[in-house]
Amino acid sequence: MNQFLGSLLLIPAEQMLNHLLANDDYLAARLRRFSGKSICLHSRKPTSRITLHVLEGRVRLSSLDADQLDLLPDASITGDAGALLGLLTDSGSKPLANTAIEITGDALLVQDLFTTVRGLDLDWLDYLSPFLGEILTHELGQASVQARQWSAQARENLGRNVDAYLKEELQLLPDRERMRHFSNQLDHLRLRLDRLRARTELLQSRLDKSLKNQHLSS
Amino acid sequence: MSNTPGKNDTTHFGYEEVPIAEKEQRVGQVFRSVAQRYDIMNDVMSLGTHRLIKRFTVEMSALRPGQKVLDLAGGTGDFSLRFATEVGDSGQVVLADINEAMLRVGRDRIIDKGLTKNIAIAQVNAECLPFPDDTFDCICIAYGLRNVTDKDAALRSMQRVLKPGGRALVLEFSKPTNDLLGKAYDVYSQLWPVAGKLITGDADSYRYLVESIRMHPDQQTLLEMMETAGFEKCKYHNVMSGICAIHVGFKPQPNE
Numbered sequence: 480m481n482q483f484l485g486s487l488l489l490i491p492a493e494q495m496l497n498h499l500l501a502n503d504d505y506l507a508a509r510l511r512r513f514s515g516k517s518i519c520l521h522s523r524k525p526t527s528r529i530t531l532h533v534l535e536g537r538v539r540l541s542s543l544d545a546d547q548l549d550l551l552p553d554a555s556i557t558g559d560a561g562a563l564l565g566l567l568t569d570s571g572s573k574p575l576a577n578t579a580i581e582i583t584g585d586a587l588l589v590q591d592l593f594t595t596v597r598g599l600d601l602d603w604l605d606y607l608s609p610f611l612g613e614i615l616t617h618e619l620g621q622a623s624v625q626a627r628q629w630s631a632q633a634r635e636n637l638g639r640n641v642d643a644y645l646k647e648e649l650q651l652l653p654d655r656e657r658m659r660h661f662s663n664q665l666d667h668l669r670l671r672l673d674r675l676r677a678r679t680e681l682l683q684s685r686l687d688k689s690l691k692n693q694h695l696s697s
Numbered sequence: 698m699s700n701t702p703g704k705n706d707t708t709h710f711g712y713e714e715v716p717i718a719e720k721e722q723r724v725g726q727v728f729r730s731v732a733q734r735y736d737i738m739n740d741v742m743s744l745g746t747h748r749l750i751k752r753f754t755v756e757m758s759a760l761r762p763g764q765k766v767l768d769l770a771g772g773t774g775d776f777s778l779r780f781a782t783e784v785g786d787s788g789q790v791v792l793a794d795i796n797e798a799m800l801r802v803g804r805d806r807i808i809d810k811g812l813t814k815n816i817a818i819a820q821v822n823a824e825c826l827p828f829p830d831d832t833f834d835c836i837c838i839a840y841g842l843r844n845v846t847d848k849d850a851a852l853r854s855m856q857r858v859l860k861p862g863g864r865a866l867v868l869e870f871s872k873p874t875n876d877l878l879g880k881a882y883d884v885y886s887q888l889w890p891v892a893g894k895l896i897t898g899d900a901d902s903y904r905y906l907v908e909s910i911r912m913h914p915d916q917q918t919l920l921e922m923m924e925t926a927g928f929e930k931c932k933y934h935n936v937m938s939g940i941c942a943i944h945v946g947f948k949p950q951p952n953e
Contacts, residue, residue: 482753482934483749483750483753483934483936483937486749486752486753486756487749487753490749490752534762535762535785539756541756543756543757547757547759548756548759549759549761550759
């Protein structure tokens, strides 16, 4: 991506982060220990690059390469955009153990930084209100909750309808009970085959043994 | 071998050929005339995009707290204010310009913003900078080189006062790389004198601006000029398809 355009796209994110840091002493204190550190994020699909540089009391996001910024990055993270986004949004400790992400350099720093970021309990509306005003922020909050509910409901309905259509109307897919029955039958068959194989092997060994005895006695 | 121009030599002032000694005075007049409304006109002419370009240029300066930076032809102090945040209280910004009217506007802005702690102001000629060798970590000349009479001398002077390994940034209007955009930009820039007349009451200054942009060296020529002046690892970044270009060059380290 064009570096100038990349830089433009990062402006809102950088301003938001720096606003958070300026107004949240707890957050600033937690990020202070990363001061001076830099991490490069390389996205493969789509191809883009972000350099995150933590400074005293603020962060800088840049689309320029680390060497253009005279930085020797402490760590680099490479992966698809979705996987990289997952680093920030997934909760828990698993996302770094992701095969779609490649980390070079100080992996502990990456682990530490993302644990810190994910551990933050951010109320985005609180941070947006100075920019948008109380009324607009409240409306935005309501709209966001409604959109989330609608999206969850729509996803559930869609899933249910597609399920019914494929199973009942087209009969392309079996229902869950049939699948379970079929799976049980398969398990049963596999067990019987195992037993049969064991029995065959036993008979084979007996046959081998008797042939050997016959050979010795003759 | 000296490149010093003789007294009877001429140079460009927009499309005009004027004696070298006259250009400085006439450019001075232009900026004295527009100084008070300079920032408003920048917003009008660039439709606000100059702010984004300046931000990107500051990003390319890769400044660190504690560093010393020269904002050459800094005029109304737009860059100095941004640099001051980057270098912090332990660093220093020198806002320098040849034009006292522009500097006065810049000085007032800096005082109004309360950022006097790490910004010094100096009236200087870019062709012979009055600073010791190896003084600055970074020098930025934004939309200024075009107006300098002897650009090569200015680049040499910048190279001299830059610390070894320090970076010079030249932000200037340049040659659009896309023909269609170039034509649209040509048409649009013909409106600048009209806007200049309406906002600053001075169309001629903005006519000069349009003409001086046309006369300014293209990306590759400026790159070669920087290399000739002694900069190394020179590169340029086209911004908005070459309407502007940011040239970067470094002063070589002594052992290189």
